[in-house]
Amino acid sequence: MTHVVGESCIGCKYTDCVSVCPVDCFHEGANFLVIDPEACIDCGVCVAECPVEAIYDEKDLPEAQRDYVALNARLAARWPVIAASTEPLPDADAWASRPDKREHLMETT
Template structure:
């Protein structure tokens, strides 16, 4: 049961979760993070650390597309293991619904 980063991370990209992950399974895109499902040990420490409440266990209903997105982009985006500043527009976009189609960027982030 890996954890999954979902819609509300887009254009927020808080990295509080990265700082507490014991296995460094987060990967950085230009405007969101993903979790590598094969590296996640299901410890759950990241979920309560996310200010945007964008991380859920993959057992939650309706997360299939997010599990696929996390798995696909974790293969091509760089690993991130240290906390960074959130995106400048994070407060503005926190809570905006349905950001995937209009705001998601497939471009990689900088990583560590």
């Protein structure tokens, strides 16, 4: 099992989770973060840090977001590691509560 970044992160990219990760398992895209399942040690400290509740233990991931398990793994292999917190995206607060954001995910960095 690992932790997974879900849809709520799209358009926000708050990085509070990154600063507490002991193994640098987060990777950064243009408008989304992912967790590398190979690097994640399943400690869970990142879960409580996410202000939009976008991080799940894989077993707790909502059924509608099950594809994010493979998405995190695929994008982590392509995107660079992010090891320190940065500012969220400029419109993060507006995106935070927006539903159905998957179509807005930018898969390039």
